[in-house]
Amino acid sequence: MxxxxxxxxxxxxxxxxxxxxxxxxxxxxxxxxxxxxxxxxxxxxxxxxxxxxxxxxxxxxxxxxxxxxxxxxxxxxxxxxxxxYSGPALQPAAPLQRALMNQIIGILDAYAYRTMVWDIYVERVSKPKEGGTSDEETIRAAIPIAKICLDVLSDLKLEGAWLLGDQLTLCDLHAAPIFAYFVQASEGRRMLSDHPALSAWWENVSALPSFIATAPTS
Ligand SMILES: N[C@@H](CCC(=O)N[C@@H](CS)C(=O)NCC(=O)O)C(=O)O
Missing domain, CATH: 3.40.30.10 (Glutaredoxin)
Known part of the structure; x- marks a missing residue:
């Protein structure tokens, strides 16, 4: 160690x-x-x-x-x-919980990141901020995929403050920066508000001192 x-x-x-x-x-x-x-x-x-x-x-x-x-x-x-490294465990000990954590990380990498960050946040928020024009077709096509991501994460979420219940794990840390961009888009905020358990999770994760301390400076 x-x-x-x-x-x-x-x-x-x-x-x-x-x-x-x-x-x-x-x-x-x-x-x-x-x-x-x-x-x-x-x-x-x-x-x-x-x-x-x-x-x-x-x-x-x-x-x-x-x-x-x-x-x-x-x-x-x-x-x-x-x-x-020493410090609090960020992965569940039980094999099934660990597999669920890895499944969520896989979903975030394969489906959520591009859809929620690039196709929705970048098109709706970042491009216009830099003087460009949002590609409405890209946003339109991304919405149903983002909805599947939110539906699946809501279904997988266990009761408790974090995605897997009472233990903060790597899948919370993997999801939080994606959501941080997603909720800057009006579509993202609207879609998240349709998912109460994920909204509560977002409140918790976005209040973590580690999350606040790592806010992008640009
Ligand atoms: N599979 C890589 C993905 C890393 C990744 O896509 N990073 C982005 C920044 S968030 C990047 O380097 N993008 C540059 C590019 O797409 O050319 C990982 O898990 O580390």
Whole structure:
């Protein structure tokens, strides 16, 4: 078990606007692990530097490094952080609960992220803010997929403050940054309000000190 007193700080490469970087930052914060956020702007016009592509050959953010350990892919990084470092457990012990957590993370990666962030938030909020025009067709096509995501997450949600009941787990941390963008769109707020249990979860997760401390600065 790596303790907070390990010689060098873990380094997380990425930008604070990134959903996936924020997921890892939330896991580090919930474990109580100090780290260095090394700025990497994945959308920089000049492209990514070669030293970063050595850490993430697919050119996405984040990448993680601690001493001689290098990892990319957020779900692998957060599971490693939970298992390798001391601090509160962020994964359920029971096999079924753990599978449900992994199922939710899979759903978020495969279906929710692109639909709720790119097709709805970016089109409705981010593009117009930057002087562009929303692609209404993209938004229209995304709504039914976002509805399936919310319906499925509501069905899977167990009673309690968090998605899997009384334990805050990695799937809460994976979902929160996606919802943070989604609810900035009027469509997102309207759809979330149709899901009372998820709305209550959103109230809880968005009040976490780790969540507040990792708000994007740009
Ligand atoms: N599968 C990757 C996804 C990471 C990802 O898509 N990150 C976004 C930022 S939130 C990115 O790097 N986007 C750049 C691009 O799509 O070119 C993971 O789990 O870490």
């Amino acid at each position: 790596i303790t907070a007193a390990a010689a060098s700080l873990p380094r997380l490469f990425g930008a604070d606007y990134s959903v996936y970087v924020r997921i890892v930052r939330l896991a580090l914060a919930e474990k109580g692990i100090a780290y260095e956020l090394v700025p990497v702007d994945v959308f920089a016009p000049a492209g990514l530097p070669a030293w970063y592509l050595e850490r993430h050959p697919f050119g996405r953010i984040p990448a993680f490094e601690h001493s001689d350990i290098r990892l990319f892919e957020t779900a692998a990084i957060t599971r490693y952080i939970d298992e390798a």
